[in-house]
Amino acid sequence: MMKKKISIKDIAKLTDTSITTVSFVLNGKGRISKEISKKILDVAKKNGYEPNRMAVGLRTGVSKVIGLIVESIGGPFFGEMAKVIEEEAEKDGYRIIYCSTNNNLQKGKDMIRMLSQQLVDGYIITPMKGLEKDIQNLVDNEKPVVLIDGYFPGTSIPHVLVDNYTSAYNAVDCFVRSGYKNIGMVTADLGLIQLNDRSLGYKAALKDNNLKESSKMVLKVPFDMDKNDGVEAVKAFIEKQKQMDAVFFTTNYLGTMGLQAIKDLKLSIPDDLAVISFDDNEVFSLYPPGITTIQQPTYDIAKSAIDILMAQINTHKLDASKIDLKIPSKLIERGSTLSKATA
Amino acid sequence: MMKKKISIKDIAKLTDTSITTVSFVLNGKGRISKEISKKILDVAKKNGYEPNRMAVGLRTGVSKVIGLIVESIGGPFFGEMAKVIEEEAEKDGYRIIYCSTNNNLQKGKDMIRMLSQQLVDGYIITPMKGLEKDIQNLVDNEKPVVLIDGYFPGTSIPHVLVDNYTSAYNAVDCFVRSGYKNIGMVTADLGLIQLNDRSLGYKAALKDNNLKESSKMVLKVPFDMDKNDGVEAVKAFIEKQKQMDAVFFTTNYLGTMGLQAIKDLKLSIPDDLAVISFDDNEVFSLYPPGITTIQQPTYDIAKSAIDILMAQINTHKLDASKIDLKIPSKLIERGSTLSKATA
């Protein structure tokens, strides 16, 4: 069975030509007569010739594969992202090799090292604390890199992500417009710049609306806490801050934990507590009375990332105007931020 | 900048040995003296030598990459799956190249063709109607293949998936135990064997419980219908079947559509309508009163799939006892199937 793959050498033999001629025809390079070209093309097609990627890769140093290193493909955000990236890359004949770090620094380092063995032509990475050096190293070695969902302040590694600051600012603004004044925040202490930006936006909006900001109104959930403990932590937080009438969850994950906590406490949304969460998903649209969310422009982020990466791959240099791309989010208003009942 | 990658030739030169010697040492093959071995190992380590995967691949015909072809990485089921597969594969030094077909047959065919160019050592595929030939072709060419989430009846291509028949059977049984007698089903007309198996389980359970089965009680949602239209279809279905007191959704996707429909109709779960859906996810655990679901053993499926694939890759033949693996699911009972209020 196992019919041996056909190579250009075989085609050369079948057509009484040389491998050079075959290669030229197949790649449209040298100058080969119409007749011979046709003959070669026919034979190649008939035998289902496909170039050996390894050989091509070895010879040219180009793998036509790009590496996607994310925290975890599981989540709705990265899943959707991966899909778009794959689709777009495919248009340029690129395939995606996928690696998840699960927020494990060593794993991230390993991934980068492994992929850099002439295996991939470029990287799309969700950065994490501690990976600065490794990524900068890639850039220094002229490897095309684009960061998504985060960035390293002070470096000039291209990155594309949602405008976290403005998004959080708008969330608070939405609360205020609906009459909420005691606005809390639940975030995580991952040390991620994007979460920090969200916090800053939250604080700035409070200030601009002349609302008092208090560290008591902010809960930082330890990143290694499991879901149940997280729910308990949020419950304790809500119970303690009696005066709080609205709460902003800075991630999808925290938002669903929050819903569970609020449900456990038998509180009503938004009468007892108004809610906004980052990252729209199905739960939020379905869960009564509908949870207001900040919807990340997944498609735009992924599209921009791949475009910027491809530009680097093709031109071998990076366009300085494309280093810092912040994409606006969309606030999806639902029942969880209805105007506060006048007391 | 761009420091040239170091090759075994370089190491040979640095250590005054031959490339054969270096290769032997690095792979622990031939017989090389302790001193020389140490010298070579030291130099290799100091210079951060990493073998060129393309060269290795070309020479050995092994890429250490496996192809994962799924319908869409987006969903929670495949996302979780991809994660486990990636983790397990990594233990054997394999990486995952990921492709989604979006239920597009041509795309599936293209993917298989592309990957077969000596690029991957094995495949994990979620089969779709029309891909039989292409996949059988891989098998005939002795490529390691494992199907997940579906299979082709009558062929002997290894596959591992949840026991769809029994799962659906158990769902109906659960309804019956709680006193529901008019049990409907919402499914999709994708022509997928797994959905067919679920239907069969549903019907068999009805029969065994002496309940009447009627095609009126089954809704087949066209697979290309968008979400909104789907919701409308389900609403119409529910309204028409007044006597229906329980409904079984055969997929995650249909389940959330169903919840939306039930919400729109302002019906109460489970008083007006009891609900079970295939594929557990966050929505179902959170959505009041909690939706009973059939939880797929994602981890086990993924683990088995990768194990079977690796066995094929390593032994170059497939273990006949591992061809048809059906893994039991877990019924997660929640509020949506509470015992029916006695009339």
Added chain:
DNA sequence: TTTTAATGATAAAACGTTTTATCTATATTT
């Protein structure tokens, strides 16, 4: 001592491409 075996190291071929440099034959210019 001579033959045989074991040890340690290597040369060279091969994997399937791409690409540079070269070659022949024909066409064009002087």
Added chain:
DNA sequence: AAATATAGATAAAACGTTTTATCATTAAAA
């Protein structure tokens, strides 16, 4: 007619490995 250009084709090197076969040298066996 001689010199030069062009068209069409190819040989051979290179990419970085792995592996087979071979070659010395030294140790063990006869």
